[in-house]
Amino acid sequence: MTIEKPINRLYPISYFTGLIVMSLGALQFLPAVVSIIYSEWRIAAIFILTASVTSLVGVGMMFLGFRYRGAKLTFGEGTVVASGAWLLGTLLCALPYYLSGNYLSYLDCCFDVMSGLTTTGLCLIQDMDHLSNGINMWRHILTFVGGQGMVVLALTFLTKDQSSAYKMYVGEAKDEKLFPNAVSTSKRIWLISLVYLAVGTVVMTIAALLAGLAPDRAFLHGMWIYMSAWSTGGFAPMSQNILYYHSALFELCTMVFFIIGSFNFALHNAILEGKRGELRRNIETVTFTVTLTLLTLITTLGLMKNHVYPNAMAIFRKGFYQLISGHTVYARQFYHEWGDIALFAMVIAMLLGGSACSTAGGFKAMRTGIIFTTFKMEVKRMLLPESRVSEQKIHHIRDVTLTDSMIKSSFLIVMAYIFTFAFGTLVGMFAGFPFGMAAFESASVTGNVGLSIGVTSASMPACLKFTYLVIMWLGRLEFMSVLTLGAYIARKVGRKCD
DSSP states (O other): OOOOOOOOOOOHHHHHHHHHHHHHHHTTHHHHHHHHHHTHHHHHHHHHHHHHHHHHHHHHHHHHGGGGGGOOOHHHHHHHHHHHHHHHHHHTTHHHHHHHHHOOOOOHHHHHHHHHTTOOOOOOOGGGGGGOOHHHHHHHHHHHHHHHHHHHHHOOOOOOTTHHHHHHHHHOOOOOOOOSSSSHHHHHHHHHHHHHHHHHHHHHHHHHHHTTTOOHHHHHHHHHHHHHHHTTTOOSTTTTTTGOOOHHHHHHHHHHHHHHHHOOOOOHHHHHOOOOTHHHHHHHHHHHHHHHHHHHHHHHHHHHHHHHHSSHHHHHHHHHHHHHOSSSSHHHHIIIIIIHHHHHHHHHHHOOSSSSSOOOOSOOOHHHHHHHHHHHHHHHHHOOOOOGOOEEEEEEEEEEOHHHHHHHHHHHHHHHHHHHHHHHHHHHHTTOOOOHHHHHHHHHHHHHHHOOOSSSSSTTTTHHHHHOOOOOHHHHTTHHHHHHHHHHHHHHHHHHHH
């Protein structure tokens, strides 16, 4: 009788991490092609070099664990793969930025990559109005891919039906299963995203043409702005963002795509299958509508109190747009003109975020809805006889019984967001910023929103840049994956020290 020697679990982790990293290497050839079309030869050479380096790292990691690619990952190992790939991917995807000369440090490059992948939208890049088309393409590819998820990308294009796919999928803070397995679900997510990309690019290109851009610039700007709006990312090719285009049509289109992008992919799938009633019945859309309406009202009242805009239409247009997308008002205007009431509404909106399993960040409408339903259920339990209290259900694509585990999970994640927000605020104050500015910026990075009140800049302390980078990573992967990776590394280091 032969006893099989247990395998080193680092091997399958290495294989699947390498798989994801290799997909990021392949993506870097796309901006290389754009650079070649526009004769940006130095930028093209940079992307070809970094794409080769990233792909080689991925292939090397896959080769290391190739013999064990069939080994099943545990849920803990799946989260280690997801969070580890995000960390390593950030370090490698920052290479084109660093070599381009548009950043003051490698930390700044990593900050912008993490901001893109987490669809946050804060940036430390220099001279944005004169960036090459290749670098701009890379910025917006990162935010578009980040919205769907790099694990979802790898599962879609680089694997067949793997037994460990679902563990990695969950590790990227996604738990919706549109189909029985994670690979089919990933394929559908990307199919939905690419269909919207085609439609959105056409719409935004037309808007850019009407705004006066030349046809080739209109196409690139239209595609980039759409990628950012769909991913709720906030990146733009020009430093003035949407203000650059001086177009109400641009604002309207981006607002629509931002709202659509913040919806759950399961909801998109249900609507495409003809279940349009989900738009009014789903707990996430109901919660999103209620919270957005209340916060718009608070913001409007705050702006009226401070007389920021000349008339009611301008107040509603600017206030509502900021709550939806948050990318046209300058930091100075936020801090000095909007007033405490409107800023309070913005902070709450940034923390609440969009839908679960969408491109948005924050608490998520699902958890907010579950928490409010739980409070309603507890009040009902106190008022009614015990015999009349029945199980509580919520509607999300189908009727779902609200369980203790769902309630506990929602409360834990929301509390993690609140503690992270508080920590980011504290670090901001230690860095010398007043409470209001520190809290606003912390809410922005915690919710992966990207609004800045003037704190985020290339001149802010390195410790604050690093703190915000980690907070964006934590918020996007919803804490557990990153914490599991930290515990895994600590355990490995501890064993070697013993």
